[in-house]
Amino acid sequence: xxxxxxxxxxxxxxxxxxxxxxxxxxxxxxxxxxxxxxxxxxxxxxxxxxxxxxxxxxxxxxxxxxxxxxxxxxxxxxxxxxxxxxxxxxxxxxxxxxxxxxxxxxxxxxxxxxxxxxxxxxxxxxxxxxxxxxxxxx
Ligand code: HEM
Numbered sequence: 697x698x699x700x701x702x703x704x705x706x707x708x709x710x711x712x713x714x715x716x717x718x719x720x721x722x723x724x725x726x727x728x729x730x731x732x733x734x735x736x737x738x739x740x741x742x743x744x745x746x747x748x749x750x751x752x753x754x755x756x757x758x759x760x761x762x763x764x765x766x767x768x769x770x771x772x773x774x775x776x777x778x779x780x781x782x783x784x785x786x787x788x789x790x791x792x793x794x795x796x797x798x799x800x801x802x803x804x805x806x807x808x809x810x811x812x813x814x815x816x817x818x819x820x821x822x823x824x825x826x827x828x829x830x831x832x833x834x
Contacts, residue, residue, distance in 0.1 A: 717744035772823030
C-alpha cells in the first residue's frame with residue numbers, strides 16, 4: 697500500500713473536508729436510498745465531522761497496524777448497533793471514492809483510485825471482522 701500517496705492526497709482534500717463529506721453523503725443517499733433509515737435519527741452535520749475525523753485518524757496511523765486494527769474492529773463492532781450490514785461497506789466504499797475523486801479534481805488519478813480502493817478494502821475488512829465478533833457475542 698502506498699502510504700505516502702494516500703497521505704499526500706488526503707492532505708490535499710482535508711481543507712475541503714466539508715465538501716468531501718457533503719459529496720459523500722449525497723452520493724450515498726442518491727445511489728443507495730435504502731441506507732437512509734440508518735441515519736434517520738443522526739445529526740448529519742455532526743456525523744460528517746466524525747467521518748472526516750475518523751478518516752484523518754486512519755490516514756495518520758497507517759504505519760501503526762496494531763493501533764489501527766483495534767480501532768477499526770471496535771468501530772465495526774459499534775456499527776452493528778447502527779444497523780450496518782456487510783453489503784453496506786461496498787456501497788460506502790464506492791461513494792467515498794466518488795467523493796474523494798470529486799474533491800481532489802484534476803489531482804485525482806488512476807493510481808490514487810487504486811491506492812484508496814485497496815486501503816478502503818483493508819479498513820472495511822477490519823470493521824467487518826469487528827462486526828462478526830459482536831454478532832458472535834450477542
Ligand atoms: C470506512 C468505513 C466507515 C467509517 C470510517 C465510519 C465512521 C463512523 C464514525 C467515526 C461514526 C461515529 C460513531 C462511532 O465512532 O461509532 C460513525 C457512525 C455511523 N456510521 Fe459509520 N463509518 C464507516 C462505515 C459505515 C457504513 C458502511 C455504514 C452503513 C451504511 C455506516 C453507518 C453509520 C451510521 C448510521 C452511524 C451513526 C450512528 C449513530 O450516531 O446513531 N458507517 N461512522
